[in-house]
Amino acid sequence: xxxxxxxxxxxxxxxxxxxxxxAARRRAAAAALLTLAAPLALAGxxxxxxxxxxxxxxxxxxxxxxxxxxxxxxxxxxxxxxNGDMPQTYVARQYLDSLVSLQKDGSVKPWxxxxxxxxxxxxxxxxxxxxxxxxTDGTDFxxxxxxxxxxxxxxxxxxxxTDLLYLTGYFDxxxxxxxxxxxxxxxxxxxxxxPALAQAFFGMESPKAMARGLSANCESPVGTGPFKVVRWxxxxxxxxxxxxxxxxxxxxxxxxxxxxxxxxxxxFLKDNTTRYAALASGEADVIxxxxxxxxxxxxxxxxxxxxxxxxxxxxxxxxxxxxSSVFADLRVRQAFLHASDAKDxxxxxxxxxxxxxxxxxxxxxxxxxxxxxxxxxxxEDKANQLLDAAGWTGRDAEGYRTKDGKSLTVRFPYNAxxxxxxxxxxxxxxxxxxxxxxxxxxxQLQAVDSSTLNATREDPSSFDLAATYWNSPTPHVMYIKYSxxxxxxxxxxxxxxxxxxxxxxxxIKGTATTDAATQQKLYSQAQKLLTDQAWSLSxxxxxxxxxxxxxxxxxxxxxxxxxxxxxxxxxxGGKR
Amino acid sequence: xxxxxxxxxxxxxxxxxxxxxxxxxxxFLEQAVPGxxxxxxxxxxxxxxxxxxxxxxxxxxxxDQPVLVQYLHFLSGxxxxxxxxxxxxxxxxxxxxxxxxxxxxxxxxTALGLAWVLxxxxxxxxxxxxxxxxxxxxxxxxxxxxxxxxWLGLVLLLVFAVRLQLFPVLGTGVAGLVLPALTxxxxxxxxxxxxxxxxxxxxxxxxxVLSGRSRGVSEARLRAASVLRHAALxxxxxxxxxxxxxxxxxxxxEIIFARQGLGQVLVTAVNAQDLPLVIGxxxxxxxxxxxxxxLTDLAYVAVDPRLRTTVRRTA
Numbered sequence: 001x002x003x004x005x006x007x008x009x010x011x012x013x014x015x016x017x018x019x020x021x022x023a024a025r026r027r028a029a030a031a032a033l034l035t036l037a038a039p040l041a042l043a044g045x046x047x048x049x050x051x052x053x054x055x056x057x058x059x060x061x062x063x064x065x066x067x068x069x070x071x072x073x074x075x076x077x078x079x080x081x082x083n084g085d086m087p088q089t090y091v092a093r094q095y096l097d098s099l100v101s102l103q104k105d106g107s108v109k110p111w112x113x114x115x116x117x118x119x120x121x122x123x124x125x126x127x128x129x130x131x132x133x134x135x136t137d138g139t140d141f142x143x144x145x146x147x148x149x150x151x152x153x154x155x156x157x158x159x160x161x162t163d164l165l166y167l168t169g170y171f172d173x174x175x176x177x178x179x180x181x182x183x184x185x186x187x188x189x190x191x192x193x194x195p196a197l198a199q200a201f202f203g204m205e206s207p208k209a210m211a212r213g214l215s216a217n218c219e220s221p222v223g224t225g226p227f228k229v230v231r232w233x234x235x236x237x238x239x240x241x242x243x244x245x246x247x248x249x250x251x252x253x254x255x256x257x258x259x260x261x262x263x264x265x266x267x268f269l270k271d272n273t274t275r276y277a278a279l280a281s282g283e284a285d286v287i288x289x290x291x292x293x294x295x296x297x298x299x300x301x302x303x304x305x306x307x308x309x310x311x312x313x314x315x316x317x318x319x320x321x322x323x324s325s326v327f328a329d330l331r332v333r334q335a336f337l338h339a340s341d342a343k344d345x346x347x348x349x350x351x352x353x354x355x356x357x358x359x360x361x362x363x364x365x366x367x368x369x370x371x372x373x374x375x376x377x378x379x380e381d382k383a384n385q386l387l388d389a390a391g392w393t394g395r396d397a398e399g400y401r402t403k404d405g406k407s408l409t410v411r412f413p414y415n416a417x418x419x420x421x422x423x424x425x426x427x428x429x430x431x432x433x434x435x436x437x438x439x440x441x442x443x444q445l446q447a448v449d450s451s452t453l454n455a456t457r458e459d460p461s462s463f464d465l466a467a468t469y470w471n472s473p474t475p476h477v478m479y480i481k482y483s484x485x486x487x488x489x490x491x492x493x494x495x496x497x498x499x500x501x502x503x504x505x506x507x508i509k510g511t512a513t514t515d516a517a518t519q520q521k522l523y524s525q526a527q528k529l530l531t532d533q534a535w536s537l538s539x540x541x542x543x544x545x546x547x548x549x550x551x552x553x554x555x556x557x558x559x560x561x562x563x564x565x566x567x568x569x570x571x572x573g574g575k576r
Numbered sequence: 577x578x579x580x581x582x583x584x585x586x587x588x589x590x591x592x593x594x595x596x597x598x599x600x601x602x603x604f605l606e607q608a609v610p611g612x613x614x615x616x617x618x619x620x621x622x623x624x625x626x627x628x629x630x631x632x633x634x635x636x637x638x639x640d641q642p643v644l645v646q647y648l649h650f651l652s653g654x655x656x657x658x659x660x661x662x663x664x665x666x667x668x669x670x671x672x673x674x675x676x677x678x679x680x681x682x683x684x685x686t687a688l689g690l691a692w693v694l695x696x697x698x699x700x701x702x703x704x705x706x707x708x709x710x711x712x713x714x715x716x717x718x719x720x721x722x723x724x725x726x727w728l729g730l731v732l733l734l735v736f737a738v739r740l741q742l743f744p745v746l747g748t749g750v751a752g753l754v755l756p757a758l759t760x761x762x763x764x765x766x767x768x769x770x771x772x773x774x775x776x777x778x779x780x781x782x783x784x785v786l787s788g789r790s791r792g793v794s795e796a797r798l799r800a801a802s803v804l805r806h807a808a809l810x811x812x813x814x815x816x817x818x819x820x821x822x823x824x825x826x827x828x829x830e831i832i833f834a835r836q837g838l839g840q841v842l843v844t845a846v847n848a849q850d851l852p853l854v855i856g857x858x859x860x861x862x863x864x865x866x867x868x869x870x871l872t873d874l875a876y877v878a879v880d881p882r883l884r885t886t887v888r889r890t891a
Binding site: 074076077083084085156157159160161162164165168214215218219233234235236267268269270271273274277278280281283284417449450451452453454455457458468470489490491492493 | 667745746
């Protein structure tokens with residue numbers, strides 16, 4: 001009692017292995033309060049203020065410590081130029097910097113590019129690059145490096161999927177104007193370019209490292225980012241340490257210096273129960289994708305903070321295959337949407353944890369128009385009228401509608417893997433199935449393995465409904481999903497197998513302007529047009545949902561792909 | 577001496593033939609899997625790879641060649657024990673397996689050991705006992721044998737790691753091995769206990785037990801030393817199968833307790849149609865069955881002296 005320990009010391013006695021359960025942590029907090037109360041009681045005797053120490057402890061970033069981040073899915077490759085799946089972009093954000101940093105409103109701020117100029121015709125982007133930036137392998141980040149990145153992305157050996165979808169058809173070439181100026185030349189105007197480049201999918205990598213080939217680059221890509229990859233222990237974790245020479249935080253980062261954390265253990269905990277248990281027991285500091293079933297427990301736990309972010313892009317939806325004999329008819333599509341009661345189905349399957357998203361783009365997308373938030377409200381009568389009008393007037397023995405002796409059956413194959421289709425999704429599908437039955441539509445749920453599902457996508461006649469989502473930082477995602485160009489590319493993106501000339505025109509106009517008001521007008525029109533087509537039954541937005549221990553501060557989620565930013569994060573108590 | 581070598585040579589040849597057959601079956605099964613492997617390599621249809629990208633991968637991996645050519649190519653690799661590179665992970669299959677095999681073996685061997693400890697304890701304490709103890713032992717074994725691992729794992733996790741905090745949630749170190757190993761061990765212990773108990777109770781009725789008793793050997797010593805030795809044989813036979821099934825079934829435990837291991841890799845590989853990796857892991861599992869059976873034979877000899885003399889006589 002002679003020298004009251006500040007709470008920081010009280011914490012460090014717990015060591016790296018902190019109090020294990022939330023209850024135990026609460027006890028630890030109570031103990032900290034006691035040590036705090038002691039100096040307050042002694043304050044009269046001239047002791048310093050313990051309360052002040054606590055406040056400093058929480059609000060001033062402290063250096064040091066290892067943060068354990070636990071996520072559900074493991075990437076196949078740590079180089080996000082390859083393939084392009086979400087787990088890649090989340091982890092890549094920690095060791096790669098992009099040229100620009102996206103803001104919620106769709107604008108961008110400087111990052112590795114300090115400024116840029118867009119030519120009047122919208123086909124030339126001249127970037128000025130930050131000087132004095134080095135990759136963590138010691139090589140310089142310069143105009144040649146940017147050019148090399150685009151080369152690598154376009155090289156078939158890189159096996160890129162996502163990046164190519166943003167570049168194909170628009171990107172012509174990247175040229176170094178001098179050491180710190182680079183020009184991107186486009187085939188046609190493309191205003192989504194900057195938001196696209198903000199994604200960690202377009203993070204800048206060291207040309208020297210990329211030259212090692214895909215195999216080495218997948219294991220340990222090298223960037224200019226706040227952390228660097230030390231080791232990837234497959235099926236367990238990726239070890240990241242701070243880049244002590246970091247000089248290139250984005251303009252919107254609160255921390256403009258090197259990261260506060262010494263290191264990050266990026267763990268893979270597929271099982272929902274385990275992942276949440278790791279957070280509750282203090283074995284993980286931050287978890288990605290708080291299981292919906294644990295949401296209530298997490299909210300009630302004062303030691304856990306929840307951060308939720310709605311991804312920009314196309315929400316999770318069921319696409320209505322317009323080449324199928326059933327959904328070729330607009331009236332049947334509209335009836336299907338009206339009968340689904342999608343809003344209640346989502347809210348009930350996901351315990352009101354996931355919001356309903358009825359629009360073709362999610363509410364997190366720039367130029368989202370809430371006029372289309374609930375485009376086809378539940379209406380059994382209307383659905384019945386539409387089906388009658390479409391000629392599905394007969395009934396079979398089971399009560400399903402028929403037309404010309406054929407029953408109104410909708411085949412819906414979905415991935416049986418619970419990692420791809422979580423149990424709540426299956427509940428959601430079953431709810432919709434039950435609702436459709438009321439109006440006489442028979443939905444056949446077909447749980448199949450990934451290979452079989454891939455095969456169905458190669459044969460449009462083998463399914464009527466397909467579940468999908470597409471995260472994208474721009475409303476141009478509507479074009480990516482439903483345009484003549486996408487339809488012609490036939491890469492399984494346009495699962496409605498449909499396009500609309502008017503929609504194409506509006507969306508292409510959108511790419512030709514960078515003016516926010518004009519874009520808003522055009523993209524609102526597009527959303528309305530898409531709603532009218534009834535090509536898809538939108539269900540819920542894709543989200544980044546983080547569960548964060550109260551001992552961690554400063555974590556935020558960037559808006560291009562919902563990537564968690566840990567360069568601003570710090571542990572209360574610093575080193576543990 | 578030469579007979580001994582012949583015995584080993586025959587064993588090795590059988591194993592090699594078996595592995596070749598396994599490899600061939602898996603190869604043609606993978607050919608029969610629907611869906612384009614090139615699309616799977618590019619992240620599946622959900623990744624929406626462009627046609628050009630699919631084309632490039634198809635050529636790079638030779639998917640456009642006739643199946644027979646692909647098979648010969650596969651065979652020649654197999655002979656050199658070169659499984660190639662994993663399609664998805666881009667790493668040599670041997671390397672991927674090398675890093676994942678250790679944790680899986682540690683888990684399964686520990687689980688097998690634990691299963692024996694549990695089943696022997698249960699049998700020694702309760703088998704052949706009249707009244708309630710014998711029935712309880714038998715009932716516990718039957719229930720244990722029927723416990724599904726995915727359920728048992730979660731229950732152990734929630735009770736012992738989350739609520740009682742006796743063990744960590746994430747399986748690292750020795751403390752982290754206990755719950756995963758128990759998850760695998762308890763159902764197996766049930767099986768082992770059941771077969772050992774039947775045999776044990778049968779052997780208890782043998783004349784040698786009576787003669788032991790009449791010589792004044794204590795009941796406990798009689799059970800632990802003489803009867804158990806006789807009764808263990810069926811359990812040992814089952815262990816060979818048990819070890820193999822533990823390795824192929826480790827995946828559930830590996831996922832729940834977030835352990836590194838082959839099981840997780842196999843599931844990912846199958847989903848991604850990663851042929852080289854699937855074949856590599858299937859090989860390892862098949863090999864583990866072969867080795868386990870070999871060990872079973874040796875254990876037989878160690879436990880049953882009669883077999884020892886027979887072997888010596890033939891040698």
